[in-house]
Amino acid sequence: MQSDSDRTGLAIGLSLVALLLFDAMGLIIKHLSEHYSPAELSAYRNFFGLVPSAIALWSSRAWHAKGRQLWMRQWKVGCLRGMITTLAQFCFYMSLGLLPFATAATIGYADALFMTALAVPLLGEKVGKARWLAVGIGFAGVVMIMGPGSQSFTPAALLPLVAAFCYALSGVLARRMDADVPSPLINLYGTATSVVGASLLTLALGGFSGIRGPGDLGWIVAMGMFGGSAVLLLVISFRMTQQANLAPFHYFGILFAFVLGWIFYDEAPVDDLMPGAVLVAAGGLLIVWRERQLRRARLWGARGPHTRI
Template sequence: MTGRTDNAVLGILISIVALVLFDLMGLIIKAMSVRYGAAELSAYRNLFGLVPSAVALWMTAAWRRGDRSLRMRQWRLAVGRGLAVTLAQLLFYMSLGLMAFATATTISYTTALFTTALAVPLLGERVGAIRWLAVAIGFVGVVLIMRPGTVDFAWVMLLPFGASALYAYTGVTARLVDEGVPTPLFNLYSSGAAAVGSVVLALALGGFTPLASWQDAGMILLMGIFGGSAVLCLVISFRMTEPSNLAPFSYFGIPIAFVFGWVFFDEAPFDTLMPGALLIVGGGLMIVVRERRLRRGGGA
């Protein structure tokens, strides 16, 4: 990290706080899905998401020192990424309402595997045998959790899987942005597109349900605060240390989700998740370790 102090320990701690906040947001979405549709909750989330995106842009010193322009040549790419986020949220939020919290969350951690696979056609990257093996191991873990062809399989398990692929697409396409474009500016465009897309989607799927109580309004506000704060924590952590230092700790979200699901919803899908969850984590960590070695010494 040229010209910047690397504070890995504090960055890791802040990224773990982000994981907790994201899971708290997910708990509210799961609880509220009994009365409100996934598209509605996604719309509320994205409208609140405009705030942290704008704050993150303002926190970017280079943008403040420059002309503070909001123009961007690749606005179509950013808008497309935002619409992909809209669909990903719809699928994931639906899964939270239909599945055990920890199961939906664990399957969604296949994003790192999809990211590696999509980097080949979208970025032209060369992926070697070790990383393809890691992807294969992770997907075997997904199969062990889903158990297709058995009585335990349910189509809803495909929802977080599809969401993971779309989230991976948004991550890969972010790497296509021109150098010099502030990441928060690109994210602001994407967040705006996601907000518009989710509102349109909610209206197309039946509109917004009147809020049943002030308590529900407060929960939706809290959902937005948790989600927005999580985004800001991630932005801060990525500015404090290398992403490769943070990536292994992202899998702490799986046991956190398991504990939250057990405490708040009396769910303990241990038999469903094991040993598949271990393979998903193992495949993801193999990719992280391999990419760190590649940055140091080259190869694929």
């Protein structure tokens, strides 16, 4: 039997692989964006992403224990998450075709900052001064990367920011779902709805252009499988350890995006990313640190100073 430390180490490893798969998916999207619309790519990504999503659901012990039910009480919220994710993907995929890969990816990491802010009106959480300071630091980094008012500023930089907001909104809504609903089932609802939403958006914007050949088909399948597998690995890693143990490694994705963008597209936007990227990561890590402190305080309060250890 694995020890807790072994399981945490494995969970961290799986989450890092998931980040690499997400970035690999982004590289493919950037490659394909020259010939396919963002809505079209979103539809393809979600369609082929249904396979890993279904595997995640079938692997869920909680789902089997509840009689393999596919219906859930809050199905409207589950579908709403899928529609919001469709918008997020549309904006982010468009940004990948217009911005350096690492720039779009780094701005997208503002989702953790948005989640903290959205938790106040949507979840009724109390956010103290330390976490608001963290949000402010992170957003200052985002503004520095976007560079409003500078010659290098482009309105396309707003696209990954809108995507980050939508991804955060989808994440916060997931936390409003019933606690006894298996996470893979929530994910499957969202992915299936995104297939429909992205397909309708594609038709509204002119329709599918048609896959150009076997090569592009291979890239499209890989795109969907990479994205879906990344979600599957994250679900597994979140079930192996506390999310707080994984959150600090979330920002390795910025480094991965920079390296991959440099290797595959000869992009090295150091001047655009620094020091903004450091502030984005610092804001997110400060939120993680503060949440850990609050969790420890709650545990100590529940146990009480009189409790035997």
